Amino acid sequence: MIGLATLLAVTSAWAGPYGSDFNKLVTALEVGGKSTKNLWKFQDPDFGATDFMLPQENAPWAGNYSPMKDGGIARRQDGNSANPQNLPTKEQVKRMSPKEIANLSPAEKMDILNGDFEYKITLHELNVRGPYRALQPAYWEGFCNGVRCAGFLTPEPVQTIEVVSPDGIKLKFLPSDLKGLAGASFFYIENENYVDIGKPTRGDQRGSNRPNFGVVYLTLKYYLAEMKQAFVIDMSLDSELWNETAAGFKMKQTPRQALTVQESIDFPNARHKVLVKIRLKTLGEVSVQRSNSPTKKSISQGKLLKETPMSGYLYLDREGKIIDGAWRDNTLDSSENHWRGVDFMWFAAGKGADAKF
Structure with a gap:
């Protein structure tokens, strides 16, 4: 079994956003009181759920954002x-x-x-x-x-x-x-109870600071599905902030594929790649009237959710473990889907701290 110290030592050797974002995922798990000991296994893309919805006891409740x-x-x-x-x-x-x-x-x-x-x-x-x-x-x-x-x-x-x-x-x-x-x-929470991966887009550049696709993939499979813990995603790839809660997903992924010449240059430690298509299910806004009724059961059944398609590549080392990821944007996406996606992710624990600010 590979311990956390070894895991961090390995990830710190990875260059670029993947290693940094991976370490933030580890921190998010620790802040939330969740185990990291099996995270290494999930770097094998054949491991873990590909179709998941938070059960009722773990599902978030729905409300209105009170503009x-x-x-x-x-x-x-x-x-x-x-x-x-x-x-x-x-x-x-x-x-x-x-x-x-x-x-x-x-x-x-x-x-x-x-x-x-x-x-x-x-x-x-x-x-x-x-x-x-x-x-x-x-x-x-x-x-x-x-x-x-x-x-x-x-x-x-x-x-x-x-x-x-x-x-x-x-x-x-x-x-x-x-x-x-x-x-x-909960408009504010204490810094020690908050972790983010990626940063909000500023200006007109679409998704300019998105989290690494490989870490998003691991977050869905491990943090959401294995730990059964919700987290928040800004699902607007422009400068607006539309926070939605990750509640479920469906994935399809290809067998291992050969790298292109350019990919071999861009990812020198990779030996293969896997194309992953995700339909991410997130909870956004409901009306004030709807929020007066219980919502968790409906959410666990896939209701009240938005479904957003997205895809990307996982790059694997000689052992078949994920060492990087890259988004794959579909130019045929509808206008709505073009501007919806994972702009940044954030994780929280503890109590709200709005009264302190």
Whole structure:
């Protein structure tokens, strides 16, 4: 058996992005409390699942990213944003009907629950992150990172919770309220609980800092399928950030193939290659209304997911182990698929740290 120290020593000898990205995968496993001892076996492309979906107990739950231009978690159930100039006073809230109180945004409900009618949480969401900030939020800006993270690190809220504030006001938090608040709490996480592989695209260059294809392949087979642990992918290959949770995949791969002359130059330690075609299944956004119902079972059945085709080559050494990988872009892809793919991956553990920032 090859131990972790040996494994790291081997990977540190690999030049270029593959070795660096591989070591980050090892770190992600360690941060998540997952074993690395069998990772070496999965560098044989004949090893591991080629068709996988997270089971219900490991599946993430689904929520809405609460777009900041619409108020973020200060967006009310009717879809309208709270207005910082017209937030209800304590007396006004006490005169509201249960239906009117239920329509308040998650942020307003939290402020009222805290007895805070200065609305610190709500005003922060509106003025610092939301539609009243100086630089208007882009349509894609929201809490997708926090909701994706909370979706696999916290239990799914499935019931309405009724609580009474210190002022005697009865509040109902719907599952969508609780998911929105959970997503906000995970908007930031501690650095020691976060690992990324690849970097977000900047500017107009498509997928300019993507993770190595070979490491993406290993991450799907080992981190997702073997460890049954979800992680997050920015699935937009442009400068927008659309965080989606990896939930499953199907793969088809060819037998070992000979290298071209150019590949022999580019990958001097490789002896063969394998073409892998992947249909990656990821969880993105669902409506606020849908997030009020349980979602984990549906997700484990392949529902509520997006499926994105992608492919690449694995380069193998004389022992048949992966030593590098390269993306293979299909010029016949539809416009949508051309801009969807693995821009970068990130992994998280622990608790949300939004309150510290």
